[in-house]
Amino acid sequence: MAEGVLEIDDSIFDAEVLKSNKPVLIDFWAPWCGPCRAISPLVEELAGEFGDKIKFVKCNVDDNPITPGKYGIRSIPTLMFFKDGNVVNQVIGIVARSKLEEVINKIL
Amino acid sequence: MKSVDYDLVIIGGGPAGLTAGLYAARARLNVILIEKIVPGGQVLTSDWIENYPGFPEGISGPDLIQKMTEQVKKFDLNIESNEVISLDLSDPVKKIKLSDRTITSHTIIIATGASPRKLGIPGEDIFFGKGLSTCATCDGPFFKDKIVAAVGGGDTAVQESIFLTKFVKKVYLIHRRDQLRATKILQERAFANDKIEFVWDSVLTSIDGLTNVEKITVKNVKTGDTKELSVDGCFIWTGILPNTEFLKDELKVDDYGFIIVDSNMQSSVPGVFAAGDVRSTGLRQIVTAAGDAASAVFSAEHYIENIK
Numbered sequence: 001m002a003e004g005v006l007e008i009d010d011s012i013f014d015a016e017v018l019k020s021n022k023p024v025l026i027d028f029w030a031p032w033c034g035p036c037r038a039i040s041p042l043v044e045e046l047a048g049e050f051g052d053k054i055k056f057v058k059c060n061v062d063d064n065p066i067t068p069g070k071y072g073i074r075s076i077p078t079l080m081f082f083k084d085g086n087v088v089n090q091v092i093g094i095v096a097r098s099k100l101e102e103v104i105n106k107i108l
Numbered sequence: 109m110k111s112v113d114y115d116l117v118i119i120g121g122g123p124a125g126l127t128a129g130l131y132a133a134r135a136r137l138n139v140i141l142i143e144k145i146v147p148g149g150q151v152l153t154s155d156w157i158e159n160y161p162g163f164p165e166g167i168s169g170p171d172l173i174q175k176m177t178e179q180v181k182k183f184d185l186n187i188e189s190n191e192v193i194s195l196d197l198s199d200p201v202k203k204i205k206l207s208d209r210t211i212t213s214h215t216i217i218i219a220t221g222a223s224p225r226k227l228g229i230p231g232e233d234i235f236f237g238k239g240l241s242t243c244a245t246c247d248g249p250f251f252k253d254k255i256v257a258a259v260g261g262g263d264t265a266v267q268e269s270i271f272l273t274k275f276v277k278k279v280y281l282i283h284r285r286d287q288l289r290a291t292k293i294l295q296e297r298a299f300a301n302d303k304i305e306f307v308w309d310s311v312l313t314s315i316d317g318l319t320n321v322e323k324i325t326v327k328n329v330k331t332g333d334t335k336e337l338s339v340d341g342c343f344i345w346t347g348i349l350p351n352t353e354f355l356k357d358e359l360k361v362d363d364y365g366f367i368i369v370d371s372n373m374q375s376s377v378p379g380v381f382a383a384g385d386v387r388s389t390g391l392r393q394i395v396t397a398a399g400d401a402a403s404a405v406f407s408a409e410h411y412i413e414n415i416k
Contacts, residue, residue: 030249032245032249033245033246034148034152034153034154034155034168034169034170034245034246035152035153035243035245035246036246037170038145038146038147038148038152038170038173039145039146041146042145042146062249072238072319072320073250074237074238074239074241074247074250074320074341075236075237075238075241075243075246075247075250076246076247077246078237092236092237093237093243093246094145094146094152095145096144096145096191097145097189098191098207
């Protein structure tokens, strides 16, 4: 498991994401998704940098169909940002680090 | 001579950029590769590559990129994650403006690739990521036992449509002509696949739904008739546009914005080269990108030798 990025499953989504007292960035991914593999080191880097202010988690959509279904995920990688249990932003596909930093700074 | 930061700056880290990096590092040039996102480019979305020599069983796009990246690291190529904002090519010493500083170089290889072209039809922006996609390997499994549309007739459209049939119940393959442009072996596989239904002579005119894609409208370009198709997803592979947003009009480009180069990969500005999908060419493959890049580095080396 990646350092600083917590792997979550459907059963702990509510506790770890919706009830988190910090904003949450959740990375929806799957092993078969090439771009997901490409973006995961970037998410880990950001976790190293912003980990004290934001909780970084990842969710394997293959093993956990309920959560992506609930949020209408039809494309991965999708990075979804939660604050106080609500979706405040999302980024679909591979994007530059600068774009993710921009979104992060907006929600902080 | 005033000091110049680099002999060569490579912009882009797909197959062309990584190959340029490999050749330049082995030539012991003072080189840096600038990649905006992560190395790989469009290849990352390719599920299976059967036409890159040396991999008789084929190889996935991400695995091929991983191998190319390992190879350049072996030769200590300096790769920086940064974005090129603009180029100043008015002097022989070129200035490359990055997000945090400006660097100078004798030569530049532009290997920024291309991105899927938009159709500019209603619904395209709204439904992106909500059933509309350009990446079958990313999103295909979300459409298990569903009906999807695929638009295009080239290699990518046909290969990815075949890939989609692993998951979906049916693919409508919509193409504006009455025959495919894809390479013959892919055509043979598509015609033999009973999950693919061809919609010939037709173009997509709109994408509709409530929150996700529910139906599309296609128009027959010969008869003018339109019809609606109920689909859960729609994949668009109708060509690409060059990634040249950092260029203004420094270089000569073709009608579609791809950089025009000579047989040595040199652009209209001496010392500035282009390789891979970003250059004006009739064939865009991983193998041609790699070939372009090797030529471009060879040309850059000659250019540097002549000015030093």
